[in-house]
Amino acid sequence: MKISVAIATYNGEKYIKSQLQSILDQDMPVDEVIICDDRSTDNTLIVAESFIKENGLENWKVYKNAQNLGFSRNFFNAISKTTGDIIFLADQDDIWLPNKVSVMYGIMLQNPKILALSSRYSLIDSFNKDIENPGIINVDIKDDGAMEPVSVQSLIGCSYIRGCATCFRASLKASLIDINLDDLLAHDWLINILASLNGKNYIVNKILFKYRYHGENASLTAVSRTRLIGDIEKRKRGLEQSVFAHSYILEHSHEYKNMTQSIKKKLSKCIKFEKLRLKFLNTRNLLLYFLLALKVGNYKMYYKSFFKGIKVWAGDFLYAYNIGGAKGQK
Known part of the structure:
Protein backbone atom coordinates (compact mmCIF):
# COMPACT_ATOMS: atom_id res chain seq x y z
CA MET A 1 0.00 0.00 0.00
CA LYS A 2 1.19 3.48 -0.88
CA ILE A 3 1.75 5.90 2.00
CA SER A 4 0.98 9.62 1.74
CA VAL A 5 1.52 12.43 4.23
CA ALA A 6 -0.67 15.55 4.14
CA ILE A 7 0.66 18.71 5.79
CA ALA A 8 -1.15 22.04 6.11
CA THR A 9 1.19 24.96 6.73
CA TYR A 10 0.81 28.59 7.67
CA ASN A 11 3.63 30.79 8.98
CA GLY A 12 5.53 27.77 10.24
CA GLU A 13 9.07 28.66 9.18
CA LYS A 14 10.45 28.16 12.69
CA TYR A 15 9.66 24.44 12.97
CA ILE A 16 8.74 23.09 9.53
CA LYS A 17 12.24 21.88 8.67
CA SER A 18 12.45 19.77 11.85
CA GLN A 19 9.09 18.22 11.07
CA LEU A 20 10.06 17.42 7.49
CA GLN A 21 13.36 15.95 8.65
CA SER A 22 11.57 13.67 11.10
CA ILE A 23 9.36 12.41 8.27
CA LEU A 24 12.37 11.83 6.04
CA ASP A 25 14.10 9.94 8.87
CA GLN A 26 11.35 7.32 9.21
CA ASP A 27 12.57 3.72 9.32
CA MET A 28 9.87 3.02 6.73
CA PRO A 29 9.99 5.66 3.98
CA VAL A 30 6.76 7.32 2.89
CA ASP A 31 5.87 7.41 -0.80
CA GLU A 32 4.51 10.93 -1.00
CA VAL A 33 4.34 14.16 0.98
CA ILE A 34 1.83 16.85 0.06
CA ILE A 35 2.32 20.28 1.62
CA CYS A 36 -0.40 22.90 1.16
CA ASP A 37 0.55 26.37 2.32
CA ASP A 38 -2.25 28.74 3.24
CA ARG A 39 -0.52 31.87 1.94
CA SER A 40 2.11 32.20 4.66
CA THR A 41 3.60 35.64 5.15
CA ASP A 42 6.92 34.28 6.43
CA ASN A 43 9.49 31.97 4.79
CA THR A 44 7.61 28.69 5.24
CA LEU A 45 7.38 28.06 1.50
CA ILE A 46 11.06 28.81 0.94
CA VAL A 47 12.14 26.53 3.80
CA ALA A 48 9.95 23.64 2.60
CA GLU A 49 10.93 23.96 -1.04
CA SER A 50 14.63 24.21 -0.16
CA PHE A 51 14.41 21.08 2.02
CA ILE A 52 12.79 19.13 -0.81
CA LYS A 53 15.35 20.31 -3.36
CA GLU A 54 18.36 19.67 -1.11
CA ASN A 55 17.24 16.10 -0.43
CA GLY A 56 16.11 15.29 -3.98
CA LEU A 57 12.58 14.37 -2.92
CA GLU A 58 10.72 14.09 -6.21
CA ASN A 59 7.47 12.88 -4.65
CA TRP A 60 7.31 15.66 -2.08
CA LYS A 61 5.19 18.52 -3.40
CA VAL A 62 4.45 22.04 -2.16
CA TYR A 63 1.32 23.93 -3.19
CA LYS A 64 0.45 27.53 -2.40
CA ASN A 65 -3.26 28.20 -2.05
CA ALA A 66 -4.74 30.79 -4.38
CA GLN A 67 -6.61 32.22 -1.41
CA ASN A 68 -6.56 31.70 2.34
CA LEU A 69 -8.65 28.65 3.22
CA GLY A 70 -8.32 28.41 6.97
CA PHE A 71 -6.93 25.54 9.05
CA SER A 72 -9.42 22.75 8.36
CA ARG A 73 -10.05 23.48 4.70
CA ASN A 74 -6.33 23.70 4.07
CA PHE A 75 -5.99 20.16 5.47
CA PHE A 76 -8.87 18.96 3.31
CA ASN A 77 -7.13 20.54 0.33
CA ALA A 78 -3.89 18.69 1.10
CA ILE A 79 -5.78 15.44 1.62
CA SER A 80 -7.53 15.83 -1.74
CA LYS A 81 -4.17 15.96 -3.52
CA THR A 82 -2.82 12.75 -1.98
CA THR A 83 -2.70 9.55 -4.03
CA GLY A 84 -1.79 7.05 -1.33
CA ASP A 85 -3.80 4.19 0.18
CA ILE A 86 -2.93 5.25 3.73
CA ILE A 87 -2.86 8.96 4.52
CA PHE A 88 -1.00 10.36 7.50
CA LEU A 89 -1.75 13.86 8.75
CA ALA A 90 1.09 16.02 10.05
CA ASP A 91 1.19 19.40 11.74
CA GLN A 92 3.91 21.79 10.68
CA ASP A 93 5.67 21.93 14.04
CA ASP A 94 5.73 18.43 15.54
CA ILE A 95 8.49 15.83 15.51
CA TRP A 96 7.79 12.24 14.47
CA LEU A 97 9.64 9.41 16.17
CA PRO A 98 11.45 7.20 13.62
CA ASN A 99 9.01 4.28 13.95
CA LYS A 100 5.73 6.21 13.66
CA VAL A 101 4.96 5.15 10.09
CA SER A 102 6.15 1.56 10.39
CA VAL A 103 4.16 0.87 13.57
CA MET A 104 0.92 2.40 12.33
CA TYR A 105 1.25 1.04 8.79
CA GLY A 106 1.84 -2.44 10.22
CA ILE A 107 -1.36 -2.27 12.25
CA MET A 108 -3.37 -1.02 9.27
CA LEU A 109 -1.92 -3.76 7.07
CA GLN A 110 -2.86 -6.49 9.53
CA ASN A 111 -6.32 -5.08 10.23
CA PRO A 112 -8.02 -4.16 6.93
CA LYS A 113 -11.28 -3.23 8.68
CA ILE A 114 -9.62 -0.37 10.57
CA LEU A 115 -10.41 2.84 8.69
CA ALA A 116 -8.56 5.23 11.00
CA LEU A 117 -5.80 4.76 13.53
CA SER A 118 -4.30 7.25 15.96
CA SER A 119 -1.33 7.10 18.29
CA ARG A 120 -0.37 8.62 21.62
CA TYR A 121 2.25 11.32 21.86
CA SER A 122 4.45 13.18 24.29
CA LEU A 123 4.61 16.95 24.54
CA ILE A 124 7.42 19.40 23.95
CA ASP A 125 7.61 23.15 24.29
CA SER A 126 8.87 25.79 21.89
CA PHE A 127 12.45 24.92 22.85
CA ASN A 128 12.09 21.14 22.23
CA LYS A 129 12.04 20.45 25.97
CA ASP A 130 9.76 17.70 27.23
CA ILE A 131 6.66 18.75 29.16
CA GLU A 132 6.56 16.12 31.89
CA ASN A 133 3.25 16.93 33.60
CA PRO A 134 1.19 18.74 30.99
CA GLY A 135 -2.17 18.83 32.74
CA ILE A 136 -3.68 19.68 29.36
CA ILE A 137 -7.29 18.90 28.57
CA ASN A 138 -7.91 15.73 26.53
CA VAL A 139 -4.26 14.65 26.52
CA ASP A 140 -3.89 11.06 27.69
CA ILE A 141 -0.28 9.88 27.66
CA LYS A 142 -0.23 6.08 27.52
CA ASP A 143 2.51 3.85 26.16
CA ASP A 144 1.48 0.27 26.93
CA GLY A 145 0.90 -0.78 23.32
CA ALA A 146 -2.77 -1.60 23.87
CA MET A 147 -5.41 -0.91 21.23
CA GLU A 148 -8.40 1.18 22.33
CA PRO A 149 -11.54 1.42 20.17
CA VAL A 150 -12.90 4.87 19.33
CA SER A 151 -16.69 4.84 19.52
CA VAL A 152 -19.03 7.19 17.70
CA GLN A 153 -20.57 8.19 21.03
CA SER A 154 -17.21 9.36 22.39
CA LEU A 155 -16.86 11.78 19.48
CA ILE A 156 -20.28 13.42 19.70
CA GLY A 157 -19.71 17.01 20.79
CA CYS A 158 -16.02 16.43 21.34
CA SER A 159 -12.90 16.42 19.20
CA TYR A 160 -10.40 14.68 21.47
CA ILE A 161 -8.19 13.02 18.85
CA ARG A 162 -5.66 15.28 17.16
CA GLY A 163 -5.36 14.98 13.41
CA CYS A 164 -1.58 14.90 13.66
CA ALA A 165 -1.95 11.62 15.58
CA THR A 166 -4.08 10.03 12.87
CA CYS A 167 -3.71 8.02 9.70
CA PHE A 168 -6.67 6.78 7.68
CA ARG A 169 -7.55 4.86 4.54
CA ALA A 170 -8.06 6.72 1.28
CA SER A 171 -11.57 5.24 1.05
CA LEU A 172 -12.65 7.84 3.61
CA LYS A 173 -11.74 10.73 1.30
CA ALA A 174 -15.00 10.45 -0.62
CA SER A 175 -16.99 10.95 2.60
CA LEU A 176 -15.27 14.16 3.65
CA ILE A 177 -17.45 17.23 3.20
CA ASP A 178 -16.27 20.76 2.59
CA ILE A 179 -17.33 22.51 5.79
CA ASN A 180 -15.36 24.85 7.98
CA LEU A 181 -14.80 23.24 11.39
CA ASP A 182 -11.91 25.41 12.53
CA ASP A 183 -13.31 26.78 15.75
CA LEU A 184 -14.71 23.81 17.59
CA LEU A 185 -14.41 20.40 15.99
CA ALA A 186 -11.85 20.68 13.17
CA HIS A 187 -10.98 18.27 10.36
CA ASP A 188 -9.75 15.58 12.74
CA TRP A 189 -13.23 15.23 14.28
CA LEU A 190 -14.85 14.68 10.89
CA ILE A 191 -12.29 12.09 9.81
CA ASN A 192 -12.56 10.15 13.06
CA ILE A 193 -16.34 10.18 13.42
CA LEU A 194 -16.74 9.05 9.80
CA ALA A 195 -14.25 6.24 10.41
CA SER A 196 -16.18 5.11 13.49
CA LEU A 197 -19.48 5.32 11.62
CA ASN A 198 -18.26 3.38 8.59
CA GLY A 199 -15.83 0.84 10.02
CA LYS A 200 -13.39 0.43 12.86
CA ASN A 201 -11.39 3.20 14.52
CA TYR A 202 -8.67 2.69 17.11
CA ILE A 203 -6.02 4.43 19.16
CA VAL A 204 -2.80 2.52 19.71
CA ASN A 205 -1.34 3.33 23.11
CA LYS A 206 2.14 3.94 21.84
CA ILE A 207 3.94 7.29 21.85
CA LEU A 208 4.98 7.85 18.24
CA PHE A 209 5.57 11.59 17.97
CA LYS A 210 6.25 14.74 19.93
CA TYR A 211 3.45 17.26 19.89
CA ARG A 212 4.61 20.85 20.21
CA TYR A 213 2.41 22.64 22.72
CA HIS A 214 2.27 26.41 22.47
CA GLY A 215 0.87 27.52 25.81
CA GLU A 216 -0.36 31.08 25.42
CA ASN A 217 -2.55 31.16 28.50
CA ALA A 218 -2.95 34.88 29.02
CA SER A 219 -4.47 36.09 32.26
CA LEU A 220 -8.24 36.10 31.92
Whole structure:
Protein backbone atom coordinates (compact mmCIF):
# COMPACT_ATOMS: atom_id res chain seq x y z
CA MET A 1 0.00 0.00 0.00
CA LYS A 2 1.19 3.48 -0.88
CA ILE A 3 1.75 5.90 2.00
CA SER A 4 0.98 9.62 1.74
CA VAL A 5 1.52 12.43 4.23
CA ALA A 6 -0.67 15.55 4.14
CA ILE A 7 0.66 18.71 5.79
CA ALA A 8 -1.15 22.04 6.11
CA THR A 9 1.19 24.96 6.73
CA TYR A 10 0.81 28.59 7.67
CA ASN A 11 3.63 30.79 8.98
CA GLY A 12 5.53 27.77 10.24
CA GLU A 13 9.07 28.66 9.18
CA LYS A 14 10.45 28.16 12.69
CA TYR A 15 9.66 24.44 12.97
CA ILE A 16 8.74 23.09 9.53
CA LYS A 17 12.24 21.88 8.67
CA SER A 18 12.45 19.77 11.85
CA GLN A 19 9.09 18.22 11.07
CA LEU A 20 10.06 17.42 7.49
CA GLN A 21 13.36 15.95 8.65
CA SER A 22 11.57 13.67 11.10
CA ILE A 23 9.36 12.41 8.27
CA LEU A 24 12.37 11.83 6.04
CA ASP A 25 14.10 9.94 8.87
CA GLN A 26 11.35 7.32 9.21
CA ASP A 27 12.57 3.72 9.32
CA MET A 28 9.87 3.02 6.73
CA PRO A 29 9.99 5.66 3.98
CA VAL A 30 6.76 7.32 2.89
CA ASP A 31 5.87 7.41 -0.80
CA GLU A 32 4.51 10.93 -1.00
CA VAL A 33 4.34 14.16 0.98
CA ILE A 34 1.83 16.85 0.06
CA ILE A 35 2.32 20.28 1.62
CA CYS A 36 -0.40 22.90 1.16
CA ASP A 37 0.55 26.37 2.32
CA ASP A 38 -2.25 28.74 3.24
CA ARG A 39 -0.52 31.87 1.94
CA SER A 40 2.11 32.20 4.66
CA THR A 41 3.60 35.64 5.15
CA ASP A 42 6.92 34.28 6.43
CA ASN A 43 9.49 31.97 4.79
CA THR A 44 7.61 28.69 5.24
CA LEU A 45 7.38 28.06 1.50
CA ILE A 46 11.06 28.81 0.94
CA VAL A 47 12.14 26.53 3.80
CA ALA A 48 9.95 23.64 2.60
CA GLU A 49 10.93 23.96 -1.04
CA SER A 50 14.63 24.21 -0.16
CA PHE A 51 14.41 21.08 2.02
CA ILE A 52 12.79 19.13 -0.81
CA LYS A 53 15.35 20.31 -3.36
CA GLU A 54 18.36 19.67 -1.11
CA ASN A 55 17.24 16.10 -0.43
CA GLY A 56 16.11 15.29 -3.98
CA LEU A 57 12.58 14.37 -2.92
CA GLU A 58 10.72 14.09 -6.21
CA ASN A 59 7.47 12.88 -4.65
CA TRP A 60 7.31 15.66 -2.08
CA LYS A 61 5.19 18.52 -3.40
CA VAL A 62 4.45 22.04 -2.16
CA TYR A 63 1.32 23.93 -3.19
CA LYS A 64 0.45 27.53 -2.40
CA ASN A 65 -3.26 28.20 -2.05
CA ALA A 66 -4.74 30.79 -4.38
CA GLN A 67 -6.61 32.22 -1.41
CA ASN A 68 -6.56 31.70 2.34
CA LEU A 69 -8.65 28.65 3.22
CA GLY A 70 -8.32 28.41 6.97
CA PHE A 71 -6.93 25.54 9.05
CA SER A 72 -9.42 22.75 8.36
CA ARG A 73 -10.05 23.48 4.70
CA ASN A 74 -6.33 23.70 4.07
CA PHE A 75 -5.99 20.16 5.47
CA PHE A 76 -8.87 18.96 3.31
CA ASN A 77 -7.13 20.54 0.33
CA ALA A 78 -3.89 18.69 1.10
CA ILE A 79 -5.78 15.44 1.62
CA SER A 80 -7.53 15.83 -1.74
CA LYS A 81 -4.17 15.96 -3.52
CA THR A 82 -2.82 12.75 -1.98
CA THR A 83 -2.70 9.55 -4.03
CA GLY A 84 -1.79 7.05 -1.33
CA ASP A 85 -3.80 4.19 0.18
CA ILE A 86 -2.93 5.25 3.73
CA ILE A 87 -2.86 8.96 4.52
CA PHE A 88 -1.00 10.36 7.50
CA LEU A 89 -1.75 13.86 8.75
CA ALA A 90 1.09 16.02 10.05
CA ASP A 91 1.19 19.40 11.74
CA GLN A 92 3.91 21.79 10.68
CA ASP A 93 5.67 21.93 14.04
CA ASP A 94 5.73 18.43 15.54
CA ILE A 95 8.49 15.83 15.51
CA TRP A 96 7.79 12.24 14.47
CA LEU A 97 9.64 9.41 16.17
CA PRO A 98 11.45 7.20 13.62
CA ASN A 99 9.01 4.28 13.95
CA LYS A 100 5.73 6.21 13.66
CA VAL A 101 4.96 5.15 10.09
CA SER A 102 6.15 1.56 10.39
CA VAL A 103 4.16 0.87 13.57
CA MET A 104 0.92 2.40 12.33
CA TYR A 105 1.25 1.04 8.79
CA GLY A 106 1.84 -2.44 10.22
CA ILE A 107 -1.36 -2.27 12.25
CA MET A 108 -3.37 -1.02 9.27
CA LEU A 109 -1.92 -3.76 7.07
CA GLN A 110 -2.86 -6.49 9.53
CA ASN A 111 -6.32 -5.08 10.23
CA PRO A 112 -8.02 -4.16 6.93
CA LYS A 113 -11.28 -3.23 8.68
CA ILE A 114 -9.62 -0.37 10.57
CA LEU A 115 -10.41 2.84 8.69
CA ALA A 116 -8.56 5.23 11.00
CA LEU A 117 -5.80 4.76 13.53
CA SER A 118 -4.30 7.25 15.96
CA SER A 119 -1.33 7.10 18.29
CA ARG A 120 -0.37 8.62 21.62
CA TYR A 121 2.25 11.32 21.86
CA SER A 122 4.45 13.18 24.29
CA LEU A 123 4.61 16.95 24.54
CA ILE A 124 7.42 19.40 23.95
CA ASP A 125 7.61 23.15 24.29
CA SER A 126 8.87 25.79 21.89
CA PHE A 127 12.45 24.92 22.85
CA ASN A 128 12.09 21.14 22.23
CA LYS A 129 12.04 20.45 25.97
CA ASP A 130 9.76 17.70 27.23
CA ILE A 131 6.66 18.75 29.16
CA GLU A 132 6.56 16.12 31.89
CA ASN A 133 3.25 16.93 33.60
CA PRO A 134 1.19 18.74 30.99
CA GLY A 135 -2.17 18.83 32.74
CA ILE A 136 -3.68 19.68 29.36
CA ILE A 137 -7.29 18.90 28.57
CA ASN A 138 -7.91 15.73 26.53
CA VAL A 139 -4.26 14.65 26.52
CA ASP A 140 -3.89 11.06 27.69
CA ILE A 141 -0.28 9.88 27.66
CA LYS A 142 -0.23 6.08 27.52
CA ASP A 143 2.51 3.85 26.16
CA ASP A 144 1.48 0.27 26.93
CA GLY A 145 0.90 -0.78 23.32
CA ALA A 146 -2.77 -1.60 23.87
CA MET A 147 -5.41 -0.91 21.23
CA GLU A 148 -8.40 1.18 22.33
CA PRO A 149 -11.54 1.42 20.17
CA VAL A 150 -12.90 4.87 19.33
CA SER A 151 -16.69 4.84 19.52
CA VAL A 152 -19.03 7.19 17.70
CA GLN A 153 -20.57 8.19 21.03
CA SER A 154 -17.21 9.36 22.39
CA LEU A 155 -16.86 11.78 19.48
CA ILE A 156 -20.28 13.42 19.70
CA GLY A 157 -19.71 17.01 20.79
CA CYS A 158 -16.02 16.43 21.34
CA SER A 159 -12.90 16.42 19.20
CA TYR A 160 -10.40 14.68 21.47
CA ILE A 161 -8.19 13.02 18.85
CA ARG A 162 -5.66 15.28 17.16
CA GLY A 163 -5.36 14.98 13.41
CA CYS A 164 -1.58 14.90 13.66
CA ALA A 165 -1.95 11.62 15.58
CA THR A 166 -4.08 10.03 12.87
CA CYS A 167 -3.71 8.02 9.70
CA PHE A 168 -6.67 6.78 7.68
CA ARG A 169 -7.55 4.86 4.54
CA ALA A 170 -8.06 6.72 1.28
CA SER A 171 -11.57 5.24 1.05
CA LEU A 172 -12.65 7.84 3.61
CA LYS A 173 -11.74 10.73 1.30
CA ALA A 174 -15.00 10.45 -0.62
CA SER A 175 -16.99 10.95 2.60
CA LEU A 176 -15.27 14.16 3.65
CA ILE A 177 -17.45 17.23 3.20
CA ASP A 178 -16.27 20.76 2.59
CA ILE A 179 -17.33 22.51 5.79
CA ASN A 180 -15.36 24.85 7.98
CA LEU A 181 -14.80 23.24 11.39
CA ASP A 182 -11.91 25.41 12.53
CA ASP A 183 -13.31 26.78 15.75
CA LEU A 184 -14.71 23.81 17.59
CA LEU A 185 -14.41 20.40 15.99
CA ALA A 186 -11.85 20.68 13.17
CA HIS A 187 -10.98 18.27 10.36
CA ASP A 188 -9.75 15.58 12.74
CA TRP A 189 -13.23 15.23 14.28
CA LEU A 190 -14.85 14.68 10.89
CA ILE A 191 -12.29 12.09 9.81
CA ASN A 192 -12.56 10.15 13.06
CA ILE A 193 -16.34 10.18 13.42
CA LEU A 194 -16.74 9.05 9.80
CA ALA A 195 -14.25 6.24 10.41
CA SER A 196 -16.18 5.11 13.49
CA LEU A 197 -19.48 5.32 11.62
CA ASN A 198 -18.26 3.38 8.59
CA GLY A 199 -15.83 0.84 10.02
CA LYS A 200 -13.39 0.43 12.86
CA ASN A 201 -11.39 3.20 14.52
CA TYR A 202 -8.67 2.69 17.11
CA ILE A 203 -6.02 4.43 19.16
CA VAL A 204 -2.80 2.52 19.71
CA ASN A 205 -1.34 3.33 23.11
CA LYS A 206 2.14 3.94 21.84
CA ILE A 207 3.94 7.29 21.85
CA LEU A 208 4.98 7.85 18.24
CA PHE A 209 5.57 11.59 17.97
CA LYS A 210 6.25 14.74 19.93
CA TYR A 211 3.45 17.26 19.89
CA ARG A 212 4.61 20.85 20.21
CA TYR A 213 2.41 22.64 22.72
CA HIS A 214 2.27 26.41 22.47
CA GLY A 215 0.87 27.52 25.81
CA GLU A 216 -0.36 31.08 25.42
CA ASN A 217 -2.55 31.16 28.50
CA ALA A 218 -2.95 34.88 29.02
CA SER A 219 -4.47 36.09 32.26
CA LEU A 220 -8.24 36.10 31.92
CA THR A 221 -8.53 39.54 33.45
CA ALA A 222 -6.02 40.88 30.95
CA VAL A 223 -8.30 40.26 28.00
CA SER A 224 -9.43 43.54 26.46
CA ARG A 225 -13.11 44.17 25.79
CA THR A 226 -12.46 44.14 22.04
CA ARG A 227 -10.69 40.77 22.25
CA LEU A 228 -13.39 39.36 24.51
CA ILE A 229 -16.16 40.34 22.10
CA GLY A 230 -14.19 38.65 19.35
CA ASP A 231 -13.96 35.51 21.49
CA ILE A 232 -17.71 35.60 22.08
CA GLU A 233 -18.33 35.65 18.34
CA LYS A 234 -15.87 32.80 17.90
CA ARG A 235 -17.73 30.81 20.54
CA LYS A 236 -21.04 31.38 18.78
CA ARG A 237 -19.57 30.49 15.41
CA GLY A 238 -18.10 27.32 16.85
CA LEU A 239 -21.48 26.25 18.21
CA GLU A 240 -23.13 27.02 14.87
CA GLN A 241 -20.56 24.85 13.11
CA SER A 242 -21.03 22.05 15.61
CA VAL A 243 -24.82 22.13 15.20
CA PHE A 244 -24.40 22.02 11.43
CA ALA A 245 -21.87 19.17 11.53
CA HIS A 246 -23.88 16.99 13.91
CA SER A 247 -27.08 17.74 11.98
CA TYR A 248 -25.33 16.67 8.77
CA ILE A 249 -24.34 13.34 10.34
CA LEU A 250 -27.88 12.81 11.62
CA GLU A 251 -29.50 13.70 8.29
CA HIS A 252 -27.21 11.26 6.47
CA SER A 253 -27.54 8.53 9.09
CA HIS A 254 -28.79 6.03 6.51
CA GLU A 255 -25.37 6.15 4.82
CA TYR A 256 -23.42 4.84 7.82
CA LYS A 257 -23.37 1.13 8.51
CA ASN A 258 -22.58 1.52 12.22
CA MET A 259 -25.39 4.00 12.90
CA THR A 260 -27.78 2.95 15.67
CA GLN A 261 -30.85 4.42 17.33
CA SER A 262 -28.83 5.22 20.45
CA ILE A 263 -26.32 7.18 18.35
CA LYS A 264 -29.15 9.08 16.66
CA LYS A 265 -30.62 9.87 20.06
CA LYS A 266 -27.31 11.20 21.35
CA LEU A 267 -26.79 13.27 18.20
CA SER A 268 -30.25 14.80 18.59
CA LYS A 269 -29.58 15.54 22.25
CA CYS A 270 -26.27 17.22 21.39
CA ILE A 271 -27.86 19.36 18.66
CA LYS A 272 -30.74 20.45 20.90
CA PHE A 273 -28.37 21.29 23.75
CA GLU A 274 -25.99 23.31 21.60
CA LYS A 275 -28.88 25.22 20.06
CA LEU A 276 -29.95 26.14 23.60
CA ARG A 277 -26.44 27.32 24.42
CA LEU A 278 -26.36 29.37 21.25
CA LYS A 279 -29.75 30.91 21.97
CA PHE A 280 -28.59 31.97 25.43
CA LEU A 281 -25.40 33.52 24.07
CA ASN A 282 -27.44 35.47 21.52
CA THR A 283 -30.23 36.62 23.85
CA ARG A 284 -28.61 36.63 27.32
CA ASN A 285 -31.95 35.42 28.66
CA LEU A 286 -31.36 34.28 32.25
CA LEU A 287 -34.26 31.84 32.04
CA LEU A 288 -32.34 30.02 29.31
CA TYR A 289 -29.25 29.99 31.52
CA PHE A 290 -31.35 28.43 34.27
CA LEU A 291 -32.44 25.75 31.80
CA LEU A 292 -28.77 25.15 30.95
CA ALA A 293 -28.09 24.76 34.68
CA LEU A 294 -30.67 21.97 34.78
CA LYS A 295 -28.78 20.30 31.92
CA VAL A 296 -25.32 21.05 33.29
CA GLY A 297 -24.37 17.38 33.06
CA ASN A 298 -24.50 17.69 29.27
CA TYR A 299 -21.43 19.92 29.35
CA LYS A 300 -19.37 16.91 30.34
CA MET A 301 -19.28 15.75 26.72
CA TYR A 302 -16.83 18.49 25.78
CA TYR A 303 -13.96 17.46 28.03
CA LYS A 304 -15.12 14.09 29.44
CA SER A 305 -15.12 15.67 32.90
CA PHE A 306 -18.04 16.95 34.97
CA PHE A 307 -15.85 19.54 36.72
CA LYS A 308 -14.49 20.89 33.44
CA GLY A 309 -18.05 20.86 32.11
CA ILE A 310 -19.10 23.13 34.97
CA LYS A 311 -16.37 25.55 33.89
CA VAL A 312 -17.73 25.59 30.35
CA TRP A 313 -21.22 26.30 31.72
CA ALA A 314 -19.83 29.18 33.78
CA GLY A 315 -17.92 30.33 30.71
CA ASP A 316 -21.17 30.69 28.78
CA PHE A 317 -22.36 33.24 31.34
CA LEU A 318 -19.06 35.12 31.30
CA TYR A 319 -19.04 35.27 27.52
CA ALA A 320 -22.67 36.32 27.27
CA TYR A 321 -22.16 39.24 29.62
CA ASN A 322 -18.68 40.23 28.39
CA ILE A 323 -17.09 39.56 31.76
CA GLY A 324 -13.28 39.43 31.56
CA GLY A 325 -12.64 35.84 32.52
CA ALA A 326 -14.20 33.92 29.70
CA LYS A 327 -11.09 33.26 27.63
CA GLY A 328 -10.07 29.63 27.71
CA GLN A 329 -13.49 28.13 28.48
CA LYS A 330 -14.97 26.35 25.47
